[in-house]
Amino acid sequence: MNPARSASAAAVVLATAGTLLGGTAATASAATTCASPVFKRQFFANTTFKGTPKKTDCDSAVSESWSGAPASGLPKDDFGVRWSVTRDFGSGGPFALAASGLDGIRVYLDGVRKVDLWKNTTKTVSRTVNVTVPRGKHTLRVDYVNWTGAAKVKFTYTPRTSATVDKVGPLTPMDPLVSYDTANNKAKLSWGGNAEMDLAGYRVYRRLRGSTNWTRLAATATTSYTDTPPATGAVYYYEARAYDKAGNESAGTADQLVTSITLAAPGGLGSSVTDTTAELSWKAVPGAVKYRVVRTDPSGGEKVTDVTGNHLGDEAVNRSYTYRYKVAAVDGTGHLSPYSDTVSAHRPPAAPRDLTATADVGAALLSWTVKPGDGTVYAFHVYRSTTLPVRTTGEPVSCTTTYTELPDGSRKYSCTDDSAAEGTAYHYVVTAEDQASAVSLPSGTVTVITAESDRPPAQVTGLTATATEYGIELDWDDNTEPDLKRYAVYRGTVLGEEGGEQVCSGSEWAWLSPSTSHYRDVRLPDGDHACYWVDAIDTAGNSSRWLGPVSAVTVDELDLTPSVATPEGSPLTLTADTPDSGGVHLGWSAVDSATGYQVYRWDPATGTYEKLAATTDRSYDDTSAARGTTHYYWVTALYADGTESAPGADQAILEP
Structure with missing residues (x-):
């Protein structure tokens, strides 16, 4: 036998005053109170519900199955149980009463019997009304x-929610209230909850005073809603309506009035610029959900940007252009306030790029680059210091600027600081200024040590000369003095007897930049004895020769002259040159009555001029000629009788 179920958690069992675990059964039964919609349940030891119940408690649902006595003091047969509940059905409507039992069950609505299954049966009976x-x-x-x-017993009562059956709308929600937060333009409407069991929720409506048209704002399952009305200073009415699962809607609550604030124009609009961005900020406006920023460019075009905060960083602005901005507040319905006053922002030009400095005597040659899009520069300011960092305050250095156009549209600027002291280390930066007096960030810092007018550079050391099949290779140690302007290579012949005093008598042969310490003297390797020396010259024109005698190197050229002499009396003149495309190009003069021409090339391995090609043209390209050596050629004229003329000769040197 299962005992009777205890009262649900939602039910409360109270004892009458002055009663403590004692008293009559009638007193205990009367003391039981169950909060709607919980059922009050009474157990009787008979089937006629006569006398005092044996037990009274609360039950959240009618759904039981007993195989013995349902409660202490009751028999297992011939007993009765009564459930009752009084509740608010709101607007009422169609319901389904479903009952089933083993044995008898009756259902009453306000005392009127609606279900009657009253017989002793061995199987469960049911009915829905x-x-x-x-x-x-x-x-x-x-x-x-x-x-x-x-x-067994079970009973349910449920609303019928089909739209074809339920035509009864919910009751109008009670006790509507509205509050309005003027600081944030928020109207909060609240109301009492409905009692309908088929309630689906509530709908909130708003209309402008003077209009009969209601605008539905939202549907909600709660009993409150917060709205942001258009901040125009207009008067609005609010009402709530209940709606059920069949779609029926109640009448609206009593209208609740709100006078909206007027959305003010944003105040305190200010602008500033960084190297990359125009920065805008303004004061927040009560009731605004976002802000509309309008930018006007120099040509009059406008760009509109919406932001939720009271700040905007605009990175899409060109350098050296002035833009104008204004801001309006926007409320939750899209209504705009008046626009703020207008402010301007001007992005400065970019810092000069790739600053370099070259030392001169008591001077420094500066150069830098400005690329397209870096801004329109009106002037540059050069700042100099003997300490770091270089400050860009105070008077800049006087430095007249010139420029050259580069292929990519950039400009390379240069100027010379002639006011520097000799032999002094200086640090330089450069700033750019446009026509609106906007100044860029400083360039990178460069350092240079100015040259001294009476101090020549050190003499070149480590000079070597190496004979090759294409000439002489010279190498020497780097001179790292900052004012070095160039190297001068001298080539000459050795004077004096071997074993005695000898000198290199030569002349200036080549000028080289200070960034190289190598020179290739391409010359015919015919076994000459030669000498070389290298002079270092600074920007002041000082020469390392002034420091005293210089060291020269001597070298014996290789002798690649063919061992077979070229006969005299050739009717043609041969020229050999080395085009940039590679190989050796041969060309010769025409010979009357010649039927063709034979090209020969000297082969040192065999010691003969080997046939290379026969042609009727007056030129030939030797694409098979190896690089890094000297090639010797003959070309003869061929005649109809099978003879050929004496050869024309020339040679070509192919560098590696």
Whole structure:
């Protein structure tokens, strides 16, 4: 036998005053109170519900199955159980009363019997009855008896929510209230909850005073809603309506009035610029959900940007251009306030790029680059310091600027600081200024040590000369003095007897930049004895020769002259040159009555001029000629009788 179920968590059992675990059964029964919609349940030891209940408690649902006595003091057969509840059905409407039991069950609505299954049976019987419950509070009662055997009982009452059946709308929500937060333009409407069991939720409406048109703002399952009305200073009315699961809607609550604020124009609009961005900020406006920023460019074109905060960083601005900005506040419905006053922002030019400095005597030659898009520069300012960092305050250095156009559209600027002291280390930076007096960030810093007018550079050391099949290779140690302007290579012949005093008598042969310490003297390797020396010259024109005698190197050229002499009396003149495309190009003069020409090339391995090609043209390209050596050629004229003329000769040197 299962004991009776305890009261649900939602029910509260109270004892009457002055009663403590004692008193009569009638007193205990009367003391039981169950909060709607929980059922009050009474157990009787008979099937006629006579006398005092043996037990009274609360039950959240009618759904039981007993195989023995349902409660202490009750028999397992011939007992009765009564459930009753009084609740508010709101607007009422169509309901389905569903009952089933083993044995008898009866259902009453306000004392009127709606279900009658009252017989002793060995199997479960059931019935569903559709009824219309009037609005307001009503009482449901379920009587159940078990005559013999097992006991089962179940009862439910549910609203019928089909739109074809339910035509009863919910009651109008009660006790509407509205509050308005003027600081944030927020209107909060609240109301009392409805009692309908088929309630789906609530709809909130708003209309402008003087209009009969209501705008539905939202549907909500709660009993409050917060709106942001258009901040125009207009008067608005709000109401709430309940709606059920069949789609029926109640009448609206009493209108609740709100006078909206007027959305003010943003104040305190200010602008500033960084190297990359125009920065805008303004004061927040009560009731605004976002802000509309309008930018006007120099040509009059406008760009509109919406932001949620009261700040905007505009990176899409060109350098050396002035832009104008204004801001309006926007409320939740898209209404704009008046626009603020207008402010301007001007992005400065870019810092000069790739600053370099070259030392001169008491001077420094500076150069830098400005690329397209870096801004329109009106002037440059050169700042100099003997300490770091270089400050860009105070008077800049006087430095007249010139420029050259580069292929990519950039400009390379240069100027010379002639006011520097000799032999002094200086640090330089350069800034750019446009026509609006906007100044760029400083360039990178460069350092240079100015040259001294009476101090020649050090003499070249480590000079070597190497004979090759294409000439002489010279190498020497780097001179790292900052004012070095160039190297001068001298080539000459050795004077004096071997074993005695000898000198290199030569002349200036080549000028080289200070960034190289190598020279290739391409010359015919015919076994000459030669000498070389290298002079270092600074920007002041000082020469390392002034420091005293210089060291020269001597070298014996290789001798690649063919061992077979070229006969005299050739009717043609041969020239050999080395085009940039590679190989050796041969060309010769025409010979009357010649039927063709034979090209020869000297082969040192065989010691003969080997046939290379026969042609009727007056030129030939030797694409097979190896690089890094000297090639010797003959070309003869061929005649119809099978003879050929004496050869014309020339040679070509191919560098590696």
